[in-house]
Amino acid sequence: MGIFKKRLTVNEAINAAHTSENAIIIDCRAKEDYQKGHVAGTKNIPLDKITEDRILRRFPDKEKSFYIIGSYSYRSEKAVKAFKKLGYKNAIFGGYMEEHHGILVK
Template identity: 55%
Template sequence: MGIFDRFKVLTVNDAINESRTDKNAVLIDIRAKDVYKRGYISGSINIPMTQLELIEKRVPDKEKKIYIVGSYDNEPKKAAKKLKKMGYENAIPGGRMEEHEGPLKKMK
């Protein structure tokens, strides 16, 4: 990782693309469950910001790259910081869903 990678800011669409092209990556959506159900990225894992400790069950490999998308209410940068304190050094903030361009899946 280069010195400038630490300051790189991804858009939500960048995070989606990165997570889909890296076999050692996952996309975590930290929005509340009810918001997630109304529209989410296919293949993303919903772990609300208030329940980030659940990540240890869903993503036990702390070496995995974790791209985090959220919202204006649930800030991906804050989640990345919290996950890094939990030992997930490859937690990368990936933008807000309000800025997403493209199709979303919905739960019924």
């Protein structure tokens, strides 16, 4: 096993979430960027809006898998760390929207 863990691409994260019964895709980009185009079925929680109160209220089940996608500007790695700090062990980096190949909704 290598020292570097393979990171998911945004398309791999979307496929993983859509084939799981217990997964949610979180898009941590700013609301304006999300509204310009996003993956169908994602929940938009901008990086600066990830607070303990807001997250615990919206997602009380900490056992769900959360695939967190972002952009080069809105770093999903920071959102993953924030979710993990709140006790969501299954928060997973889900890639960057700039690398997405597929249909977006507005």
